Each structure stands twice: as C-alpha cells, then as structure tokens.
Amino acid sequence: MSSVIESEEHQALRAAVAALGKRHGRDYAPEALWSEAAKLGYLGVNLPEAYGGGGGGIYELSIVLEELAAAGCPLLMMVVSPAICATVIARFGTDDQKAAWLPALADGTRTMAFGITEPDAGSNSHRITTTARRDGADWLLTGRKVFISGVDKADATLIVGRTEDARTGSLKPCLFIVPRDTPGFAYRPIDMEIRASEWQFELAFDDMRLPADALVGDENAGLLQLFAGLNPERIMTAAFALGMARYALGRAVEYARERTVWRQPIGAHQAIAHPLAQSHIEVELARLMMQKAAHLYDSGDDAAAGEAANMAKYAAGEACVKAVDQSVHTLGGNGLTREFGLASLITASRVSRIAPVSREMILNYVSHQTLGLPKSY
C-alpha cells in the first residue's frame, strides 16, 4: 500500500534532480540538460529495465519533470517522448518496435513526438480524419495535424490516425510511427507567443507511404494504446505545471522578503502574502492528486487513474495559472522585465490549462463520468 508521504528513495530522487536543475537554471540549454538528465538515467526512469530503463513508473518520471520545472528548466519533450510514446510502445509495440525504440528513448539519444490534435477536430478527438489505408503490405496515410510539439528535433512522430474496420466498415483509431525523414511528411512551425525551445508544428501528408511495421502493435488495439498514453500525458502535464508554479512562487517569495517601499518588506502586507500562501496550498493539494493518479496508474488501475489524472491535470493547471499571475504581480514592474524572467511564464502557464485536454473538457469528463450528469454535446 503506497503512502501519501514520499519514500526516502523518492525524496532522494527529488533532491538529485533538483540539484541538476539548479546547475542548469533558467538560462538552460535544453539539449545539454536533456543529454545530462538522460545520462543520469532520469529520462528513462519509467521504462522497463530490459530495455535500458530504470524500471520505475510515471511517479518517478513526474518527480523528474516537476523538479526540473521547479528549477526553471522544464523539458516539455518529457511529456511526449518517454511518457506517452515510450509507454505506448512498451505496452503495445511489437518486439521489433520495442527493440528498435525503447533503449534509445530510455537513454534519451532519440526522441519521439506525439500527434493527435487536428485543425478540424481539436478537443473532439472522435472527429479526427487522418486516415490510413492499405496498399499491398504498406500503409498510405493522409491527414493534417496542428500544434504538434518538437517535430523538428524528434526522430519520429507517433501519429494517431484511423483505419477502416473490415468487419464494421467504421473507422477505428490506429497509431503509426512516422520517422521525420519519411518522404511526404511535411511540417511547418507555428508562430507561437511562447518562449520555449520546443516549437509547435502543423503537419500535412497526403498518401504518405509507410511500411507495414509502422503500425504500432496490433491493428485492433488502437483505442487501448491511445488510452495507455493519455494518463501519463495528463500526469506529466500536471508535473510540468506544478514545477512551473513552484518556480514562479519561489521568485516571488524571494522578492517579497526583500523589496521594501514602506517600512516593511512588501511580503509583510497580507494583500501580497496571502495570495502567495494560498497558491502554495493549491500547489500542494494538486500534487497530492497527481501522486494519487501516478500511484493508481503505476499499480495498473488504468480506469481509476483516468479520473485522478484528469483531476490532477485540472488542479495543477489552475494552480499554475494563478501562481504565475500572482508571482508576476508581486514583482510590480519587475514582473514584466526580461531580467526577472517571469512575464514569459504568463503564456507558458496557460498551456497547462488548454493542453493536452482543456479545463472545460475535464469539467465535462467529471460532470458526465463522475457525477453522472447529462451531456450537452
């Protein structure tokens, strides 16, 4: 039975990753940090030992991302490459796919992006139209994707498409590994207002030819594969958000202890102190839900993990947006300077409210799945 109090091993992992994050800091070079974290075994901590991973779970991986983000140097691709893509391949890939990808994803030498969002589907992933059809032994994939992170640097993108079910004629989800240099795989950066080293891309492909083994695992297991990736994605987004919130609050508290414009430092004014205290509490509460979700997921209870992971992502995203807002405000004019580096977090923090699933879609999920309320859409 897992405890809500972290084990000594987990505390030690936190401390070690925090020390790594501190060495890199806010002005980090993502590639250098990625390769150092990889060498220390942090990026593959959730992957099976048989493939060079650490044999841990999403709990450990979420510690790594949260602590790096709390040090001001989050690695967004951790949400995608080891958490979503490697999980899906480890659980559902063929032996060849596992051998080809897992050791390299575990030691960080290769990365994989994840593409599900489409321009005309957005939050409604039932509406995606990227379609694969058979051509001899090959597949021909046609579709468009939008907001896909890190495609330019990732060795491949795991694309969610659909194939026709021979029995029913209806379309069912299927996942394909698409190497970046596949002929016909076109990607174009989107001009985002986010200061981050990972860019978002629009993808387009028209009858792009893929070999038979590009399909992940079994053609009939696409839906299960997708669900296997969603919980880690939400838990890791929560970790990203909580780390960012802690980073911003840390800067604001430091500032509020020192900055004096009357007789006392501004942190003595309750109008400044209380919102920071409130944010700290909200971050701690959201982390408890994230830990619950990670424990459930790692224990193999996908269904219970689903609800907890959604709630954790919601709580962490909201805590992050509020913490960053209050932190920027605490610094007065300095909150908007480049020197103090908090203003850019205003846009960055909003990502955790909208992606990978928006606040409203989580509220819909809880309304329908948890509370049993009727659907409006």
Ligand SMILES: Cc1cc2nc3c(=O)[nH]c(=O)nc-3n(C[C@H](O)[C@H](O)[C@H](O)COP(=O)(O)OP(=O)(O)OC[C@H]3O[C@@H](n4cnc5c(N)ncnc54)[C@H](O)[C@@H]3O)c2cc1C
């Ligand atoms: C920085 C960034 C990185 C991303 N990286 C990736 C990635 O790597 N891979 C990937 O596949 N995707 C990625 N995404 C896409 C992200 O998952 C989508 O933006 C998100 O799922 C929302 O889809 P949308 O933008 O189309 O919004 P829409 O679906 O158009 O929604 C717009 C607004 O309407 C609301 N809304 C929609 N439907 C309902 C409803 N039924 N009830 C109430 N409100 C509703 C939403 O909550 C939202 O506020 C990324 C996005 C960002 C911003």
